[in-house]
Amino acid sequence: MNHTPHVTELAHLATRTATLAANGSPALIRARECVLDLIALAIGGTQTEVGRIAIRSKATSQFPARLGTPGCSIFGGIGHFTPGDAAGLNGLLAHALQCDDGMRRAHGHPGIAVIPAVFAAAEATNADGPTLLRAIVGGYEVFARLGAAINPEHLSQGFHPSGTVGAVAAAAGASLVFDAENTRWLENAMALAASASGGLMEHSLYGDMSSYFVGGNAARVGIEAAILAREGMTGPLSVLEGKYGMAAAMAGGTLRTSDLLGLDPGGPKILQTYTKLYPSCRHTHAAIEAALSLRAQILDPDEIESIRIGIYKLAIDECDRPSVHTLAGAESSLQLTVAAALIHGDISLRNRSYGRYQDKRVQLLSKRIDVVHEPAFDALLPGLRPADVRLTTVGQQTFQVRVDLPRGEPERPLTWDELADKAWSAASSVLGAQQFSELEGAVASLESALSLRHLAEAITTNTDLGDTEND
Known part of the structure; x- marks a missing residue:
């Protein structure tokens, strides 16, 4: 290969965007907002039919205590799991209420893939709040750039960008938690995730539950690709532009390099994220x-x-x-x-x-x-x-x-109070007012948090995973 692989260039862009996000910057503020929105939706998602199905499927998969590590949290439940299981379940739960964030130029939902993968990586490494937020900024950067570069052609061919692009973005975010300066880990994690990514839009014709699974699977693929890359596994660095890469196989050859790699005077791409007010497409x-x-x-x-x-x-x-x-x-x-x-x-x-x-x-x-x-x-x-x-x-x-544009778009943003009200409406079926206040406070203080302990405590409830009482 005579040129620098696009995945390598994208990895450098994600790293730079993440590391340059300073405390108090619009990018980290937006990351906090996305975290509160995503976690509250996942907590509410535990009470949906699809959420209970997914929870029951993991009822016997809790992380073995004998391994000497507590494992990773499920939003709104008890028990701890492997990073892959936790990220996959949290991503599915967050999509279950049909109200998670999105990017209109990327034609998909970054939060359900990136945040669960980043959170699992952060718990597994005892990372601090700023590391979590900067990794989310980097993951959203990858989602926005890759999604815009191959869509709408990718979507028109029947692929679900939240599952395909989401897996690559989740891998990027998780790798940035492990080591934001190790671009070799990062590029290989993204290449592995792209190779294993998937998701079809057939659900859009019938309204079945597969869309939720696709979103959660992107988070699972992402964190597992990041772990494998950290251990030394490599992926095809030509995975975006190569003969059998994503563009050729999934977008009719479309890969707009200006969208993928070009400079953006608008700042970090996370600022292009919209927040939904209504639980619908x-x-x-x-x-x-x-x-x-x-x-x-x-x-x-x-x-x-x-x-x-x-x-x-x-x-x-x-x-x-x-x-x-x-x-x-x-x-x-x-x-x-x-x-x-x-x-x-x-x-x-x-x-x-x-x-x-x-x-x-x-x-x-x-x-x-x-x-x-x-x-x-x-x-x-x-x-x-x-x-x-x-x-x-x-x-x-x-x-x-x-x-022309509904509320919640970057051009018509919600206030923090509006976001918190939405989050409360999502999580109030599980959390009491005091615990929700603790959750909101833990998210609001992430930029100064030395660990995720307070946030993990705020999302832990007495809900028994696998409970079918309310079905």
Whole structure:
């Protein structure tokens, strides 16, 4: 090979971004926000059907005490596990409420892969808070750059970026915990993870549970690749641009080096992360926000005769679902989420249930919704993700609202108080107010934390892994 492998260059970029993130910097502040959001969602995820299935699957896999190490924590449970098992389960749990962070230019969810892998690596090495946060910044940098470099072609071929790109980013984050200056470990961890990464978007057609598994698997692959690289295992450094690399095998040969390796005057890529307000596919959020705005303008949702949602093709491909049979399907349906927003006036974690989508009024209204492709909106991606919602009443009054970017995007960020309120709504089914306050405080003080002990204590509950009482 006559040029420096792209994975090597990406490793150097991740290292530089992570090590230059100073205490109090926007990047570390954003990393703290992502940690609070992710952990709270994972804790809430322990109470979902898919979460309980995953927890039961690990009920006999606790880390053997005789090895002389406590193992790694599960968010919201008791017991300790191998780094791979802990990261995989935490990533799955964090995705279970459909409300985890994302990056629109990378077309995926970095947090569910990066944070569980980094946390497991940090617990395994007794790392401090700043090390945890800087490694997260580095992992998100890899996710953003690689995701933007191969998407949307990668996604269009049916691959799930959260699982594929996520595995590489998780490996980067975990390796940065082990040794932020050892780029050989880092590049080989990323190459190993890319070689073993996977995930398909077939779930988007049926609303099954596989998406949660894919996200968790990325965290597991990432931490295990980092451990193997630390022990000396090597991977193909041409894994991104090579004849059988990710670009050739998974993106039709697309690998935009300007996105992968170019300088960004906007600063660390973690600053491009969005936070969700609604537990549903991100492509539904602009339409939901428009619908909630319209609801404030009409007196009675029963007076709605018809609704037209004008939106871009990618949203139609993933979310034009007039008929669904699961909660996951409903939360990825433009028709059902908009109808529920108009009928209930609320799409939130506090009231998340399949029953709200099965409500007769919601079902009837969803049948009066037309989803229409707006070709002009396609050209606005990824800078914007617009939705134009037009509502007509039985009296032939027309109301219309367009939302170009929903709340939570970097251009329309949430405050810490809003983030904490969301986190409480996610975790309150498991944590009491005092323990949640301890969790929030432990995350807020990570930049000065000498260890993760207080955070680990705040996420440990009396929940018995494998409990089926509430199923």
